Amino acid sequence: MDKNLEKRKRVVMDFVESPMYVPMKAKELAVFFDIEKERRPELDEVLKELVLEGRLEISKRGKYNKPVNKFLLGEFMANPKGFGFVRVEGRDSDIFIPAVCTANAMNGDLVKVVIDIESKERRAEGHIIGIEKHANAEVVGYYKKNNNFGFVLPDDTKILRDIYIPTARDKGAKTGDKVVVEITDFGGDKKKPEGEVIEILGKNTDVGVDILSIIRSFGLPEKFNDDVENELKKIPDVVLEKDLKGRQDFRDLITVTIDGEDAKDLDDAITLEKNGDIWHLGVHIADVTHYVRENTAIDKEALNRATSVYLVDRVIPMLPRKLSNGICSLNQGEDRLTLSCIMEIDKKGNIIGHDICESVINVNERMTYTAVNEIITESNEDTQERYNDYIELFNNFKTVSDLLRGARTKRGSIDFDLPESKVMLDNNGKAVDIMPYERNAATKLIEDFMLAANETVAEDFFWQDIPFLYRVHENPDPEKIKSLAIFINNFGFTLRRKNDELSPKELQKLLGNIEGSDAEAIISRIALRSMKQARYDTSCIGHFGLAAKFYTHFTSPIRRYPDLQIHRIIKENIKNGLYERRIEHYRAILDHVAVQSSQRERRAEEAERETVKYKKCEYMLGHLGEEFDGIISGVTGFGIFVELENTVEGFIRIADLEGDYFVYNEAGYELVGEVTKKKFVLGQKVRVKVYDIDRLAKRIDFKLVKERDGRGD
Structure with a gap:
């Protein structure tokens, strides 16, 4: 640190903060401090530093004063080209940070940002004045040895500087090793970050090192701690008779799960009955909270993870496998505790009544999307013969699915049907094929039922006016929609807007018009980029994409913490009602749960994308x-x-x-x-x-x- 510079900054700030100060230009300040012309650069440097730190601001006329706008705290998202953005919770759009204004912040850092330019016509622009918390205490990268030192090239291309490694701190790493580095000095304008190698993952080309590097880069947890393991020993492997007390018993109903072939954490099952013209659809969700009690070690670790992470070759679960694949998973032929949403659906697809209750079920068949699709769409004779006893049930499921989807479509729900990548690996984890993963009638059927349950639960608890978590998706930014409208006009399509606002129904209409055309994939992708990112919130502000006033996540408590959290509220409310003390308790914790869950969801999605990108590169090497x-x-x-x-x-x-x-x-x-x-x-x-x-x-x-x-x- 330059002690003289710091001293000069204190002198200037003492004067600026004094009652006698009026805004002055640099030249006027020089006169006041009796600074000779040849020493003016020293004052200019002081003023520049104070502006960058946010302690002074400069007007359009060049006058310096104490800042009117206070700094904001947000997450810095770096771009490999040098510039970046700061995401501030609660702001509609990110703040653009030019390359010269990043203050050497690294990707993911929690930073202080001051907005310099803000208007309705363009994205806000600002500069970073300080780093509140470094996000990259540890970095994964490629080690290169020099004569007297080494350095690490970070895997994360958004970390723009390599990390200097003194020879005494390289742990014996050699050129070509993938290593984990603990940063000991984050450096500055004229100094690189410095670190110490704390783990050598292996050679860059070794089997498994690719995915392991990504796991370490994102700080994904690999093991559960001893406190969690000790608590697991007390959890039974089967449902106990005493746990059935007070629950509705649905074990006599024909119950099925429908999931992917490889799924082991089955957290939703369905039943269906008909009474006159009314369908009774049961969505039965694993009662995870019966085994994961609030503030236990398992619960704290689940909140820390907040979501399961699905990488190309493995799953990093939110809950230990004894729960996720065992007592909580709705496995065929096993009694399981559930939280059920039984919905009454009329012939127009409207949900006209419902009941939410604690329950017990026993799954008759563990079905796959492939098998169900072969029954309800392809009429595959072998599959139909195998599941002959369930054909009528599956066809009825399809009928109710069509009703629900039709009602949702009528109100304007948007369905972005973009192909996802499915990477096929050999026994050594090497990518051997890549193909689009496409939805079929069975995946859509389950999607329809889960959406219906999520909306029903959200509306129920909204009107009860008690603390709750909602899944929200805000209206898109008008400027992005304006750009979308200009773009699709080149294809001969139009997008009607009212007062710069776009309705979900209008976007749905566009997607319908482009269906089957060569432009479908591109316009769908650009339209999706125009949308805001869905997130969790304690306020029910609606879900634009689903055209839903009320929406939550209720159906996946094995792999998502928000679902587990609202199950706790629902069960407590069903049993005894929520007393004021408990209402205040949930009000105090839910904002943190919403932010934590949203952040961990973004981390999981980025990690999943990175593993897919890597395996695509690996596969294309052969081509x-x-x-x-x-x-x-x-x-x-x-x-x-x-x-x-x-x-x-x-x-x-x-x-x-x-x-x-x-x-x-x-x-x-x-x-x-x-x-x-x-x-x-x-x-x-x-x-x-x-x-x-x-x-x-x-x-x-x-x-x-x-x-x-x-x-x-």
């Missing part, structure tokens, strides 16, 4: 030099992204586009040749060659082989 057909999925000022039919996405640098100098037209999401006027636009079909793959950066580079004029035909 270097090969040609593929694809579609332009993104256009930037640096080049174009191309997505192949198997969902693999690669990049073509603008410098590699031959025949012209291309300029980026942001409004049209297109690159345009200055001379030829040739265009590269979203949705355009192209043929590419796999040119280069960087597994460390998780990047695939393509070279253009052939393009077609305009968008896909």
